[in-house]
Structure formats: structure tokens, C-alpha cells
Amino acid sequence: MAEKYISDRDTLERLARLEVIVQKDQELRKEKCEAIQNSIKLAKETVKEAQTLARSQVEKHFEMVNNSQERFDRAEATYATVNGTDTKIATVKEGLESKIESLASRIDTKIASVRDGLSLKIGALDEKADAQSRTLNIGIGIVLAVQAILGLLMFLLKIFTR
Structure with missing residues (x-):
């Protein structure tokens, strides 16, 4: 009788230790999930910063184009009054x-390449987060199943020890 009591007690202690391990595992998984979510937030912030930078560069290029147009207009007026030749103005124009x-085409190309690069990065981050989320959900399911089995075993152990 004493041997059965010691064996049951050892089993209960093992089950208790297993439960502690399972709880620690759940905590680690939860922390990992939070870290993934933080990584996604950081990536989104990085994308926003990149978009802001791209917009700034585009605005600078447009400003350069506008300045070029203003200089062109001034040059055109001066040239017409000084020389009075339409052919030279047409050539300059x-x-x-x-x-x-050409500048507008290069700007469009740069915007498209930045947009494509950002889309690829966002897509890769989304796929990575989805894969990690699925892995985490499978792990949590396994942990919950193990907990349920442990609970059933403890229940059966209590029934059989009475």
C-alpha cells in the first residue's frame, strides 16, 4: 500500500512539474508572438518613413521641374525681345x-521602383508573420491538448486512488 502511495505521489509530482513546464512554454510562445507583432509594427513604421522620404524626393524633383520651367519662360521672353527670332526660341523650348x-520619366521610374520594393518587403513580412502565426497556433493547440490529457490523467488518478 505504501509503495502505491509513493508511486502515485511521484506521478502527481511529475504531472505538477509537467504543468509548470507547459505554462512556461505558453509564456514563451506568448512573448514570441508579441515580439513578432512588434516586428510587424516596426516594419510598417519603416514603410511609412520610406514613403515619406520618397514623397519628399518627388516633391524636390517637381520643384526642380518647376524651376526649370520658370527659367525657360524667362529665357524665352528675353530671347524673343533681344533677337526676335522664333526659330531659336523653338529650339530652346x-x-x-x-x-x-526625361526628368519626369526618371521620377516616375524612381517612384515605381520604390513602390515595388516596398510592396515586396511588405508582402514578405506579411507571409512571414502568417507562417509564424500558424506555427504558434499549432503549438498552442498541442499545449492545450497536452494540458487536457494531463488534467484527465490527474482526474483518473484521483478516482483510482480513492
Whole structure:
């Protein structure tokens, strides 16, 4: 009888230790989930900063284009009054328009490349977060199943020890 009591007591102690381990595991998983969420928040903030920077660069380029247009307009007026030749003005105007179109094209290309890069980074972060979330959910499910089994075993142990 004493041996059975000692065996049951050892089993209960093992179950109690297992329960502590399971609880610590749950806490670690919860911390890991919070760390993932913090990483996602940080990534979103980084994306916002990158977008702000890209907007700033685009505004600077537009300002340069506007300044070029103003200089072109002034040059056109001065040239017309001094020389009175329409052909020279047309040549200068075509050259500046070509440069402006080229600059606008480069700006559009830069905006598209920044947007594509950010989209790829966001997509990769979302996929990573989804995968980690699924892994965490599976782990939590396993932990809950183990807890349920341990609870059932403790219940059965109490019934059989009476």
C-alpha cells in the first residue's frame, strides 16, 4: 500500500512539474508572438518613413521641374525681345521640354521602383508573420491538448486512488 502511495505521489509530482513546464512554454510562445507583432509594427513604421522620404524626393524633383520651367519662360521672353527670332526660341523650348520629359520619366521610374520594393518587403513580412502565426497556433493547440490529457490523467488518478 505504501509503495502505491509513493508511486502515485511521484506521478502527481511529475504531472505538477509537467504543468509548470507547459505554462512556461505558453509564456514563451506568448512573448514570441508579441515580439513578432512588434516586428510587424516596426516594419510598417519603416514603410511609412520610406514613403515619406520618397514623397519628399518627388516633391524636390517637381520643384526642380518647376524651376526649370520658370527659367525657360524667362529665357524665352528675353530671347524673343533681344533677337526676335522664333526659330531659336523653338529650339530652346524643344530642348527644355525634352529635358523636362526625361526628368519626369526618371521620377516616375524612381517612384515605381520604390513602390515595388516596398510592396515586396511588405508582402514578405506579411507571409512571414502568417507562417509564424500558424506555427504558434499549432503549438498552442498541442499545449492545450497536452494540458487536457494531463488534467484527465490527474482526474483518473484521483478516482483510482480513492
